[in-house]
Amino acid sequence: MTTNTYQIRTIVAGLCACLVAAASAEPANLNQEAQAKRDARIQSWQDAKFGLFIHWGLYSIPAGVWTGKDGNHAEQNAGSYAEHIQMRRKIPNVEYAKFADEFNPVKFNADAWVKLAKQAGMRHIVITAKHQDGFAMYDSKVSDFNIVDATPFKRDPMKELATASRKQGLGFGFYYSQARDHRHPLANWNKYGNTWDFPKRSKEDFITYLNEKAKPQIKELLTGYGDVKVMWFDVPYNMPVEECREIAQMVRKFQPDCVFNSRLGGEVWDYRTLGDNEVSKKLLSEPWETCMTMNDSWGYHKLDHNWKSTETLVRHLVDIVSKGGHLLLNIGPKADGTIPEPSVTRLKEMGAWLKINGEAIYGTKASPCGIPNWGRVTTKENGDNTTLYLHVFDWAKDRQIQLPVSNKMLSCSLLADSSRSLQTQSSTQGLKVSLTGDAPDAICSVIK
Known part of the structure; x- marks a missing residue:
């Protein structure tokens, strides 16, 4: 793939004001921590x-299909999430637990998973420690x-992934379904x-x-797996x-540098997670994230x-970052521990x-120039200078693209x-800026 980018630098002195992210919706007195520490x-x-x-768990065995029928039939009126198959098909716990007897992901390789994430340019990993089925994908006491006591696998993949992530320089974190648990009777x-x-x-x-x-x-997750970033x-x-505040206090106590999202509830959070696959249509002033599937x-x-x-995914990433957001892109490994090839290819x-x-x-900031019709803009500041990155989706020969800036151009x-x-x-x-020649990159050509 031929990929080229252009560069635009201006002497700033009042370009367009970049959005300053709100610190958090977390109450100021929560754990009495300093504002500067939260901001950092x-x-x-x-x-x-x-x-x-x-997203990986027992639901990877039925893989969206139960008793020969697709668990996502329209008449179920329940979307297309394979991990919700127990709820959609109302599978009794005594039946669902039988999947644990089969779960033996012998092809799972933590080092390979982390290597793939790093190769994709990702900076951290977040994995389902317990989804809504109530099954713990770690050695829970x-x-x-849980995966150690109830399956023939007898290993703790969370421990292996945490170790591999640290070794390869990626952050590590957990998904935890706190408000739904189909296993617990209360x-x-x-x-x-x-x-x-x-x-x-x-x-x-x-x-x-x-x-x-x-x-x-x-508490087990916060205290048993080293540094937890998310x-x-x-x-x-x-x-x-x-209850939300008490859980937030636990995070602060055991992992002071860990961030947590708004789906804890109670308006206690470090950053806001939008709806599944939802991308903001405008620049937001608060820290925010889109969680996105590669398929449905x-x-x-x-x-x-x-x-x-891949073009759609890259452009989603650019769009989200240009609006001050963060992209958490999902994969759903198979029950044997392998990652579907379409996911590997796209990553x-x-x-x-x-x-x-x-x-x-x-490390960029949101666009100071709105949302142009030819692509997106990200920016970095360095002293009195500002660098603009123009992500051009719609490249055409002999075309000019325009920015609402009036600063002196350096390069x-x-x-x-x-x-x-x-x-x-x-x-x-x-x-x-005059675009000449063919598009340097078929997906997104960036001008600097």
């Missing part, structure tokens, strides 16, 4: 821009419904609980579940505010072949693009080849 923690996460999400208080095995429960019952299982398991909580339905399902689905192209291709264009992504050249310059022209309408 969140800024480190924001600068990373790109992470790997992994709180519940024996957790059925929230929306989409286990109504087929258990009666409806009260708030008091639900808090008992949190105290008996969720909070002790969260705690990714999910489905905050009916989470009592006081988070967990591995054997019938889901609706893969997004490697994204990594090839980032190897040349990563400077225009990592305009290819990021990959600084000897190749582009002509610029200043006017009362702003700065014009």
